[in-house]
Amino acid sequence: xxxxxxxxxxxxxxDLAHVEIVRRNLRDFRVANRIIHVEDGQAALDYLxxxxxxxxxxxxxxxxxxxxxxxxxxxxxxEVLLRxxxxxxxxxxxxVILTTSSxxxxxxxxxxxxxxxxxxxxVDFEKFAKLMEAFGxxxxxxxxxx
Numbered sequence: 258x259x260x261x262x263x264x265x266x267x268x269x270x271x272d273l274a275h276v277e278i279v280r281r282n283l284r285d286f287r288v289a290n291r292i293i294h295v296e297d298g299q300a301a302l303d304y305l306x307x308x309x310x311x312x313x314x315x316x317x318x319x320x321x322x323x324x325x326x327x328x329x330x331x332x333x334x335x336e337v338l339l340r341x342x343x344x345x346x347x348x349x350x351x352x353v354i355l356t357t358s359s360x361x362x363x364x365x366x367x368x369x370x371x372x373x374x375x376x377x378x379x380v381d382f383e384k385f386a387k388l389m390e391a392f393g394x395x396x397x398x399x400x401x402x403x
Contacts, residue, residue: 264290264397267320269301269337270355271329275378275385279324279355282389283397290397293320298332301325302340305347320350322396327356327363335366342371353396 266283270276276294283290295301301323304311311317323341327334334356341347351373356363359377367375376392379385 264322265318265320266290266292267301267304267323268292268294269296269298269323269325269329269334270294271296271326275326275355278382278385279389282386283393293317297330298334298337300331301329301337302332305341323350323352324355325352327354327358327367335363335370338367338372339370351396351400353392 268276268279270279280292280294283292293304295304303309304317305320307314307317325334325337329337334354338352338354341350341352348371352371353374353376354367354372355376355378357378357380364375376388379388
């Protein structure tokens with residue numbers, strides 16, 4: 258929690274089963290947070306820049322943390338990351354890559370483009386749940402936000 262307010266997490270993920278795993282594990286973590294889910298890279302950019310369906314900043318508050326998949330429809334996750342980190346107003350938002358890709362070039366490009374962390378989603382449900390539990394401790398309990 259940030260000074261009594263929930264941590265707002267923008268979850269950019271097109272696989273609804275993965276969305277449910279993330280939601281369930283972070284909800285069970287018992288940290289006050291709000292997860293805003295979008296299914297593609299274009300929607301993530303629209304949300305962050307308050308365009309179209311996300312034009313109202315009160316209904317679409319700035320996230321404290323972005324969980325970003327790489328393989329996304331419309332706009333690829335690496336392109337979304339690059340745009341976030343090149344924008345003076347958005348670059349300070351911690352952005353965690355949460356993807357199935359363990360390809361070395363994806364890892365390298367993510368960090369080159371400003372990712373705060375790179376997590377590979379395990380195929381096994383229980384391992385994915387444990388990863389999200391560790392993520393919850395680090396990013397939602399121990400990490401400090403400005």
